[in-house]
Amino acid sequence: MWPYNILNTDQLNNRDDMLWPAPKVGYNTLLDLKFVEGSSSSITEPFSVQEFKDWGKIDVSDDDVLIEELITSAREICEGFLCISLIPRTVIAILDNSNGNSYLPYGPVVELISITDVDGNAITTDNYKLQLEDFKRLSYPYSKYVRLEYTAGYAIVPRKIKTGILQQLLYMYQHRGDEVYISRTGSIDVGLAPEAESTLSPYSRNA
Numbered sequence: 001m002w003p004y005n006i007l008n009t010d011q012l013n014n015r016d017d018m019l020w021p022a023p024k025v026g027y028n029t030l031l032d033l034k035f036v037e038g039s040s041s042s043i044t045e046p047f048s049v050q051e052f053k054d055w056g057k058i059d060v061s062d063d064d065v066l067i068e069e070l071i072t073s074a075r076e077i078c079e080g081f082l083c084i085s086l087i088p089r090t091v092i093a094i095l096d097n098s099n100g101n102s103y104l105p106y107g108p109v110v111e112l113i114s115i116t117d118v119d120g121n122a123i124t125t126d127n128y129k130l131q132l133e134d135f136k137r138l139s140y141p142y143s144k145y146v147r148l149e150y151t152a153g154y155a156i157v158p159r160k161i162k163t164g165i166l167q168q169l170l171y172m173y174q175h176r177g178d179e180v181y182i183s184r185t186g187s188i189d190v191g192l193a194p195e196a197e198s199t200l201s202p203y204s205r206n207a
Helices: 049-056 064-082 159-175 194-205
Strands: 002-007 024-036 091-098 109-116 127-131 139-140 146-152
Touching: 002 091, 049 064, 049 159, 064 159, 159 194
Parallel strands: none
Antiparallel strands: 002 024, 024 091, 091 146, 109 146, 127 139
């Protein structure tokens, strides 16, 4: 689908004092991506409606249903910007690993479920190697098609990223999608709030 870059770091820890930005490096192509999630009722968002209202100093309850819907939208927008799973989920990623060392998108990776070749045959442990900790990369096989299925995501979102989601949600709540602004890169953006972009940029694993 697209080439993308990620932070060159061994681990992005849940501890806030370990959540450091790092230089970005290029790597291989993501051919396809799919999330396998439960129903909306089974997903635990990073914070509740009341927590957001307390943070945003919102006293009325008229918009509680709207806010609940916007929490999911804000989290998904931030996930797309970060290329990080902010809720637990199963990820299916098909990679072109021709050059080796492709990073698995939408980590942190919790557990590898399966890895197969283009014909659907399982690749044995002797024939592949995953490196690093939370944000893993596939050292080999050097193949144009590798399908990986793995569980990923945070049980507890790091505080600094959570702040970015709260900022995104407040922006969406206040503007209801009617704002267009010029991002720091000069592009026209209708999705990510400027405050959220500033908070989240050091932790983005996208290009």
